Amino acid sequence: MRSLSFRVIRLVSVLVVLGGCERQEKPPAPTPAPVKASAPAPAPAPVAPSRSSTEAELRERLRCEALLGFSGLLAGQQEFFGEKDAWTEDVTRLPSPAPCTDGSRVPTPDATWLAGCHFRYAVSVAGSAPDNSTFSVRAVGVGGLAEGLTYTMTHGYVDRQPVRVWPSELVIEDCHGVRRPEGTPLPAPLCEGASNLKAFFASQKAYFGEKDRYSESAAQVGFLPEPCLDGTRAPVPDDTWIAGCRFIYRAEVSGTAPEQTFRLTARGMKGPVVERVLTLDSQYIWSPADPGCAP
Missing domain, CATH: 3.30.1300 (Pantoate--beta-alanine Ligase; Chain: A,domain 2)
Structure with a gap:
């Protein structure tokens, strides 16, 4: 019997070392003294809900869509400038931004705008071509989370020196997020x-x-x-x-x-x-x- 008791003690000790599996007996809790009634504790302050990851992902997708829209229009203007030594406000001479995956596009107020999936784009030209002329593109979000989003980029030459003003928010270099955005992806x-x-x-x-x-x-x-x-x-x-x-x-x-x-x-x-x-x-x-x- 002594040998068996010794083995049981050793087994319990091993269980404690391996994972604390031994169940500890606790003394009974003392009976609490009666407490006088008091005012109820104030309810905890509500926790402000955090923005869902889905909304954050959608906003990133919108920024990426605008970036790719600007990238395509920049390439189109540079191709036009290579032929004409001037920028163009004629949007029919520029590539159309990509539509949504179902083929739909946002509405535009008139034919001077280009329509993409969540943004419409307006083009303006300033200065005298070719050495002191710039063009600007304004992207305006339409509907849903895009409503109220506006970005503007400018590119061209001032006193024969190249200039480019780019929205600080559109710095995503690799537009391959959780959802593929509308537009031609940037190259690797x-x-x-x-x-x-x-x-x-x-x-x-x-x-x-x-x-x-x-x-x-x-x-x-x-x-x-x-x-x-x-x-x-x-x-x-x-x-x-x-x-x-x-x-x-x-x-x-x-x-x-x-x-x-x-x-x-x-x-x-x-x-x-x-x-x-x-x-x-x-x-x-x-x-x-x-x-x-x-x-």
């Missing part, structure tokens, strides 16, 4: 470097066709990468580089004209592409392999 960050290298390559080949030589000057061959949507650019270590949004670019030329070759480099400087390096040479050989991004 790596594709900025790849697409610009392809453009730099085309500029070098076009310049060679005219001059029978390549150039290490991006400005000379006519290569100017786009900044970020808010107009900012990556920092450059010296003037042999030219900056885009997240990447900087450089050309290195070898040989004596016309027997020359070149090597183009894109180096990631911020965000998810920091320290990523892409190269493309005059034989169209990539290192690493071509990321496969659209031009």
Whole structure:
């Protein structure tokens, strides 16, 4: 019997160590003394309801939709400017923002507006083209959570210097949230470097066709990468580089004209592409392999 009692004690001790499974007996609680009646305790203050994640997600989707709408209209204006050396207020010459998934669009007061899913867009032009002229786009939310939302962006040239004013709220770089927003998604960050290298390559080949030589000057061959949507650019270590949004670019030329070759480099400087390096040479050989991004 003594041996069995010893084993039981050891087993209980092990259970306590492993998880506190031993049930502790508590002495009976003392009978409370009678308490005089008093005023009822005040009810706790109501807790303000927090914004639902669904509403926050929808608001993010709306900001993303406006950003993509601006991005598409910016690209359309730049294409028009490349042909006419002027911006346009004629919205029929600009790409229409994407509708809702069911094909519907918000109403517009007249034909001077472009309609998207939750926003309508108005375009205005100021200044004298081409060196002192800007265009502005105003996005106005219509209905539901979009009602009352208004964003404005401006782009162009002032005294021959490029300017861009972008809404501080629209800084979402990757529009792939919980719900895919209306509009063409922004390219993956790596594709900025790849697409610009392809453009730099085309500029070098076009310049060679005219001059029978390549150039290490991006400005000379006519290569100017786009900044970020808010107009900012990556920092450059010296003037042999030219900056885009997240990447900087450089050309290195070898040989004596016309027997020359070149090597183009894109180096990631911020965000998810920091320290990523892409190269493309005059034989169209990539290192690493071509990321496969659209031009």
